[in-house]
Amino acid sequence: MDGGGVPRRIRADAERSTARILEAAEAVLADDPAASLERIADAAGLARVTVHRRFSSRTALLDALAAQLNERYLQALGEARVDTAPPLVALQRLTEIVFELKLTHRFAVGLFAALTPEVLDRLDQLFVRLREAGAITAADPAWGRRVYLALLHEVHELPADSPTLAPSAPRTRSRRRSTCSCAPCSARWAAPATRSGRSPASVPNR
Template identity: 45%
Template sequence: MGEMAARPLRADAERSVRAVLEAAERVLAEDPGASMEQIAVAAGVARTTIHRRFANRQSLIEALALSAARQLAQAVDDGRPDTAPPLVAMHRITANVLQVKGAWAFALGLPADPDSEAAVLQQDIDRRCVAVLQRAQAEKVIDSAADLEWVRRVYYALIGESLRGNADGSDPDGADPDAAAARIIDTLLHGAGPRA
């Protein structure tokens, strides 16, 4: 009986933590100096709730960064980087990453402590990205002489520019993750040179 009663409470606690993290992303994106109280109000939870879950503002920010990094890692996983054909994986991952990065821009822009779980997740994402690029190179989609670490950096820059263009409204394709992903992959593989 006691365990049955605890289960909804746990789900409720998880929901309130999720609400706090989503509110923290919104509030801190507008005002990086916002207080925990302002975040609690935006989340629709009591001040005591936010203080019970997060010891201080720094622990809330660390939890926000980790949650966003986990969602980014999941976005990569959902693109099936190890099993889908490389071009399919690259497209799916790019569309997924654009959605997560668009929703969690503040959290993903936070500097990560090199020893943090968020930093470890980012290193794993980088490694998996290069692995997909290696598969694409093996299938002759990417030139055999290409420096894949450079290709990864250019790819990340294209994602960043796509998000920046979407944020200021100057990118008409930016609102559609699939259209933006197609353009990013096309630019990555073919640049701006004439098409055959």
């Protein structure tokens, strides 16, 4: 399936465009998952047509975002040496990195089934080791992983002025789109295709 077609070398400057698009997409979509490709292109400082050239479809772009997140996760798992370091040490290292990931990949992080089985498995393995070490008691490692990620998520959703946390890291809490914190406003959940408001939120009040 590689076909012996023409190599069609990719210019360095095109790769930069791709990177800028991905970056802009993450930023814009984190703020409004229903944002149009045009807004993403604007944020990237490129024309909409260029986005279409780099990504055959909107879906392809979103897939790329998910793939990027998984790469970062694998990188984080490697850096934290989750397979070899003492589990509690690994957990702390991982936490710092994942926390950062949740800030920088707010959109991708909210994608359904964003994480590949490989990433999930490696996370689960850490919880297996935590259990073996007696650090946790939960029988099911997947459950441990879910709770872990859920709690991290809640922390990262906390308002900046929360008395509970006094984070050292810079917290650029843009609180989604500022115009849409109110119930009626935010309720304009992903209005499929109209002039009416848009903007949703992945993990809200509940």
